[in-house]
Amino acid sequence: MNADTNILEIQGLAKDFAGHRVIADVSFGVKKGEVVFLLGPSGAGKSTVMRCMNYLESPSAGKVLFHGEPVDTSEHGLNLYRRRVGMVFQHFNLFANLSILDNITLAPTSCGLMKHAEARELALQLLRRIGLEDKAHAYPSQLSGGQKQRVAIVRALAMNPEVLLFDEPTSALDPEMVGEVENLMRELANDGMTMLVVSHDIDFAMELANRIIFLADGKLVADASPAILKNSDNPRIRDFLSLR
Amino acid sequence: MKEYNCKKILLLLLASMLCLFTACGEKAENRQKLIMVTNATFPPYEFYQGSKIVGIDADMVREIARRNNLELIIEDMAFDSVIAAVQTGKADVAASGITVTEDRKKQIDFTTSYVKADQVIIVRDGSDINGAESLKGRRIGVQHGTTGDTYVTANIGEPDRFQDGALAVASLATGKIDAVVLDSAPAQEHVARNAGLHILPTSLASEEYAMAIRKNRPELLLMFNKTLMDMQLDGTMAAITAKYQGEKTKEHTATQSSGIGSWLAHSFEINFVKDGRWKYLLNGFLVTIEISFCAVLMGLAIGFLVAVIRSTHDQTGRHTVLNILCHLYLTVVRGTPVVVQLLIIYFVIFAAVDVSKVLVAIVAFGVNSGAYVAEIIRSGIMAVDHGQMEAGRSLGLSYGSTMRSVILPQAFKNVLPALGNEFIVLLKETSVCGYIALQDLTKGGDIIRSQTYDAFLPLIAVALIYLIVVVCLSQLLKKLEIHLKKNER
Numbered sequence: 001m002n003a004d005t006n007i008l009e010i011q012g013l014a015k016d017f018a019g020h021r022v023i024a025d026v027s028f029g030v031k032k033g034e035v036v037f038l039l040g041p042s043g044a045g046k047s048t049v050m051r052c053m054n055y056l057e058s059p060s061a062g063k064v065l066f067h068g069e070p071v072d073t074s075e076h077g078l079n080l081y082r083r084r085v086g087m088v089f090q091h092f093n094l095f096a097n098l099s100i101l102d103n104i105t106l107a108p109t110s111c112g113l114m115k116h117a118e119a120r121e122l123a124l125q126l127l128r129r130i131g132l133e134d135k136a137h138a139y140p141s142q143l144s145g146g147q148k149q150r151v152a153i154v155r156a157l158a159m160n161p162e163v164l165l166f167d168e169p170t171s172a173l174d175p176e177m178v179g180e181v182e183n184l185m186r187e188l189a190n191d192g193m194t195m196l197v198v199s200h201d202i203d204f205a206m207e208l209a210n211r212i213i214f215l216a217d218g219k220l221v222a223d224a225s226p227a228i229l230k231n232s233d234n235p236r237i238r239d240f241l242s243l244r
Numbered sequence: 245m246k247e248y249n250c251k252k253i254l255l256l257l258l259a260s261m262l263c264l265f266t267a268c269g270e271k272a273e274n275r276q277k278l279i280m281v282t283n284a285t286f287p288p289y290e291f292y293q294g295s296k297i298v299g300i301d302a303d304m305v306r307e308i309a310r311r312n313n314l315e316l317i318i319e320d321m322a323f324d325s326v327i328a329a330v331q332t333g334k335a336d337v338a339a340s341g342i343t344v345t346e347d348r349k350k351q352i353d354f355t356t357s358y359v360k361a362d363q364v365i366i367v368r369d370g371s372d373i374n375g376a377e378s379l380k381g382r383r384i385g386v387q388h389g390t391t392g393d394t395y396v397t398a399n400i401g402e403p404d405r406f407q408d409g410a411l412a413v414a415s416l417a418t419g420k421i422d423a424v425v426l427d428s429a430p431a432q433e434h435v436a437r438n439a440g441l442h443i444l445p446t447s448l449a450s451e452e453y454a455m456a457i458r459k460n461r462p463e464l465l466l467m468f469n470k471t472l473m474d475m476q477l478d479g480t481m482a483a484i485t486a487k488y489q490g491e492k493t494k495e496h497t498a499t500q501s502s503g504i505g506s507w508l509a510h511s512f513e514i515n516f517v518k519d520g521r522w523k524y525l526l527n528g529f530l531v532t533i534e535i536s537f538c539a540v541l542m543g544l545a546i547g548f549l550v551a552v553i554r555s556t557h558d559q560t561g562r563h564t565v566l567n568i569l570c571h572l573y574l575t576v577v578r579g580t581p582v583v584v585q586l587l588i589i590y591f592v593i594f595a596a597v598d599v600s601k602v603l604v605a606i607v608a609f610g611v612n613s614g615a616y617v618a619e620i621i622r623s624g625i626m627a628v629d630h631g632q633m634e635a636g637r638s639l640g641l642s643y644g645s646t647m648r649s650v651i652l653p654q655a656f657k658n659v660l661p662a663l664g665n666e667f668i669v670l671l672k673e674t675s676v677c678g679y680i681a682l683q684d685l686t687k688g689g690d691i692i693r694s695q696t697y698d699a700f701l702p703l704i705a706v707a708l709i710y711l712i713v714v715v716c717l718s719q720l721l722k723k724l725e726i727h728l729k730k731n732e733r
Contacts, residue, residue, distance in 0.1 A: 056634055075642070083640030093635035097653040106649060107639035152635075159639060 005068060007032050007194055008053065008085065008163050013062035015048055015218075023048055023218045025062070030163065030196050035189045037205040038198045040215035041240060046198040047090075047167050049215065053196075054085050054165060083111060086156030090168040092148040094140035094155070100127070101136040104155045113159070126154035130184060146177030150184055157188075164188070166197040170204075202241060206230070214240070278314040280305050281335040281681070283323035285408035285694035286387075287433045288488035289341040289359075289453075292691050294519050301339040303484045304358065305455070308471045320691075321681030322407060324389035325587075327351055330456050332595045336464060338456040341427060343391035345451075353459055355468045357452035358481060362428040363392050365444040366416060366435060373423050375446050376400075382422040385412035392425040395449055408690065413438060414699040429489070437697045515701045521692050528688025529709055535605045535684065536671045542610025543670065547617025550574070551655075552647060554618070555625045559633075560643070570618070577615035583676040585612055590680045601682050605674065613670045620662045624655030657728045664721035668714050675710075685709060 006029030015023040023045045030036050038046040051057045053064055055071070055078055064071045071081050095103050104123035108114045114122065127133045130150045132143075140148055149169055156164055169185070170178045182204055189195060189208055199205055205212055206226045214222040214229065216236050222229060229237060282290045282301060290299040297318045309316035321329065326338040330352050343361070344354050367373045373382065379400050386393040388405035396403040404421055406412040412424045413434040425448060426434070435441045457465050475481045516522045550570045557567035577585070586608040594604055628651050636646030656663075678687035689706035693699055 054638060056638065079640050079642055081640075082638055087635075087638035089631060089635065089638075091631055093629075093631035095632060095635065095650045096629075097650065097657070107636075107641055110645050110649065111640055156639070 006030060006065070007067060008196070009065040009068070010049070010053060011063045011065065013049065013052055013064070014060050015045070015052055015057060016060040021060075021218065023052070026215070026218075026220045027062075028213050028220065028223050029065075030194060032162075032194055033192045034210045035193075035195045035197070035208055037209040037212045038196065038215060039200075039202065039205055039212055039240070040221070041236075043217075044215040045218040046215055048218075050165050050167050050196065050198050054082055054087055056087075079111075083107075083113075083159050084161055085163045085165065086159055086161035087165045088149070088153050088156055088167065088169050090172050092140070092145070092152045092172075094143075094148055094152055096140055099137050099139055100132070100143070100151055103140070103151060104158050107155070108158050111159075119158070122158055123154075126157060127151075130154055144177060145173045146180045149173065149177075149181045153181075153184055153188075163194045163196065166195065166199075168198050168200065171200060275313065275315040277317055278305075278309050278312075278337065279317045279319065279335040281319045281321055281326045281329045281338050282340040283326055283408070284320045285410060285690070286323075286341050286427075286430050287694075288429055290339070292524075292695055295523065300359070300485055300488050301341060301453075301455075303487075304472075304475070304481065305337065305339050307475060307480060307484070308468060311471055311474070312467055319681045320683070322389075322679055323387060325591075325679065325681070327456055328591060330458050332591050333458060334591070334595070336457070336461075337468070341430075341453050342456050343427075343451045344454050345391060345394065347394075348456070351459075352456040353461070353465050354454040354456060355465065356472055357454040358472055358476075359453040359485070361451055361453055362447035363395055363425055363449045363451065364428045364431045364447045366413065366424040366426060366431055366441055367422070367444060368416065368419070369440050369442055371422065373444070375444060376448055379423060379425075383420075385415050385421040385424040387412060387426065390427070391449070391451060392427065396425050408694055409434060410694045410697055411699070413441070413697065414693075417441060434697060511698060511701050514696050515692055515698055516705070519695075521695070524683070524688035524691050525685065525705060525709065526688075528683055528685040529713075531602065531677070531683060532671070532674055532685040533713070535602060535609060535674050535677065535682075536667075538606040539609035539613055539670060539674070540667050542606060543613030543617045543666075546610065546614025547621050548652070550614065550618035551621035551625060552652075554622050556643070556647075558626075574615050574618060577612055582609065582612045582673050583679055586676060587679060601680055604680060605677050605682055609670060609674060612673075613666060616666050616669075617663065620659045620666060621655055623662075624657075624659035625651060627658050628654045657725075660721065660725050660728065664718065667721075668717060671713060671717070672710060 009029035011027045013023060013026045014021060026049055028036075038049065040046050048057060052059045055064075055073065058073075066081060066085070071077065095106065098106060101120065101123050104126060105116065105119040108119040108122070109116050124133060124136060127136055132147060132151065135143060135147065140151075143151065153169075166185070170181050173181065185195070185197070186208060197205070197209075209226055212222070212224065212226055212229050213220060214237055221234060221236060222232060224232070230241065232238065282297065284290045284292055284297045284299075286299070288299055289301045290297055292298075297320060302318060306316055319335065323340060326340045327342070327348065329335040330338045338352075341361070342348070344357055348354070365373065365376070365379065373379060381401070384396050384400065384403045385406055386396055386403040387409045388407060393403060393405055403425070404412070404415070406415070409424070409426050409430050412421070412426070415421045416424045417438050417440065424431075428443075428447065431443055435443055455468060457468065472481070516525070550573065553563050553566045553570050557563050586605065589608045590601070590604050632650050632654065633646055636650050637643070641649070674684055675686035677684040678690060683691070685706055689702040692702040696702070
């Protein structure tokens with residue numbers, strides 16, 4: 001595969017809520033190994049764009065392309081697509097009724113990707129990597145916020161996705177727990193994981209991103225490297241960056 | 245795909261239920277059967293002796309069956325249901341001290357009458373009621389659906405209608421009502437066993453008893469009439485009548501005068517020990533548990549199915565037709581009383597099918613409970629955080645898979661207290677089973693009361709047994725709740 005083609009791409013994406021257009025004509029792509037951040041003021045539509053990209057919201061107009069092909073939006077097609085595009089949520093959304101181990105093994109085994117023993121081995125290996133091996137048989141309610149989010153990230157990793165979508169992964173955390181999650185994301189980026197991140201954390205974006213997409217009022221304002229964006233003379237971007 | 249799956253499950257459920265019914269309907273058939281229905285709370289015509297229904301009517305039909313080489317099956321049900329049972333073909337004959345009236349002749353055919361009976365008035369000693377005229381404006385008890393009921397309603401005023409004569413007499417004895425209008429023969433039995441009551445010398449109306457047979461069955465009517473005539477000619481009828489008229493029980497003559505303790509011991513002996521009457525409670529208890537347990541399982545199955553269909557429709561807009569069906573089911577079942585549903589299922593839906601009554605009750609209570617369980621579980625599903633479904637879907641799990649592995653287990657845990665409540669209600673609701681002649685726990689107590697003419701101890705015993713079962717059930721549910729809560733802090 002050509003390294004320059006986009007793994008994931010949106011073209012002319014739009015989304016209406018109750019007849020009101022909240023996203024209008026947004027297009028961008030993410031290449032293999034890239035870390036792209038979606039930044040912008042509250043209400044800019046960052047999360048909505050991301051949720052449209054794996055069809056948790058259905059787009060009102062526009063296309064989502066995976067490896068250059070439009071996504072098959074049938075029930076079965078979406079299930080297959082989502083197995084290759086992982087997602088991490090602001091509120092972790094660990095399965096409350098399952099142990100940490102079962103949280104990680106449920107999807108790989110239910111989707112028939114792995115045998116149970118194999119999935120269990122992988123889960124333990126992932127937990128060891130984030131230092132939570134001893135929590136394998138604990139339940140989500142027994143973990144701190146930072147621990148939960150790290151488990152949520154390895155839960156997505158267990159499906160061996162090609163892209164990981166992060167929807168404000170540190171926004172619901174206490175400040176002292178932000179670091180452990182950001183460290184794990186740094187590790188993933190260094191390992192070459194393709195990542196799209198919705199965030200409020202400008203410093204983290206400037207540090208980690210290859211590219212930053214800046215959204216305001218549901219429209220794409222800029223798509224540039226952190227260095228270029230820092231020197232932008234667009235007043236909305238300057239306002240936003242001055243907040244840090 | 246989804247829709248197809250759900251329909252398949254529904255079809256399977258329906259098919260397996262049908263199989264169950266037909267399986268229960270099949271019975272070994274050697275001799276032809278004669279099914280007689282009666283209300284065995286009416287001594288000396290029909291009452292329980294041990295577990296057997298005896299009395300003038302019962303022995304008479306037993307003899308008729310014997311002479312015509314038929315296998316007799318006697319079923320006990322509420323008096324206001326016996327004629328309906330014959331009319332709908334659930335039974336061949338009703339012999340239950342049924343008075344011949346013009347109205348009833350329109351519904352069924354009567355055999356030649358075999359007994360003359362009077363409607364008499366029972367009052368407390370010292371009452372100022374001395375005849376039909378002085379009944380006006382007083383509180384009068386009758387047995388629901390009897391000619392006494394019809395007579396009082398038409399000529400005097402609205403009576404208090406009791407399920408059996410013993411309850412009416414017990415109410416009279418405790419001063420809740422002023423008089424009871426009843427057929428003369430059972431009236432004499434009641435008065436003989438209750439101190440402080442007597443029958444007024446003037447009777448209200450004279451009438452005849454006959455057996456009821458479904459219309460358009462002339463061969464059966466002819467057989468009955470012919471045998472009845474034979475029995476009258478050879479003296480069998482007189483012998484049967486004499487046997488019961490002479491048999492006045494004296495078991496309840498020990499009165500409260502000998503002190504509370506010995507009265508209680510005596511009453512306990514009479515109500516539970518004598519003739520093995522405790523067996524009515526034990527057998528009734530087993531029937532109640534069997535019906536409740538199976539109905540709970542059926543209700544859970546229906547409830548889960550309906551709840552999932554409804555929530556899926558709410559969240560995704562799929563299954564429109566199924567959703568409308570579910571909505572209709574919920575509206576009908578929750579909009580009508582369970583006892584009416586039970587009677588409709590027995591007398592209308594299964595009118596032509598010979599199914600076990602336990603099964604009818606399980607279906608009636610299961611279908612009823614399913615509607616409530618469905619809404620309870622649906623509320624549980626709605627209470628589960630939406631993010632749980634999104635997380636499942638984002639990992640590539642299907643809607644059904646996420647529902648099964650993630651949403652339903654959490655929903656079930658959320659609603660366990662409400663479900664426990666529903667199970668307790670269901671258990672107690674099965675006490676209306678007596679309407680279709682099932683001998684459940686409540687009915688068991690009724691039978692003891694009809695034999696001993698004592699309301700206190702049998703009712704207390706029945707209440708205690710229900711209470712104990714409910715307490716045990718609550719404890720069990722509490723254990724389950726704690727077990728499921730182990731993954732929470």
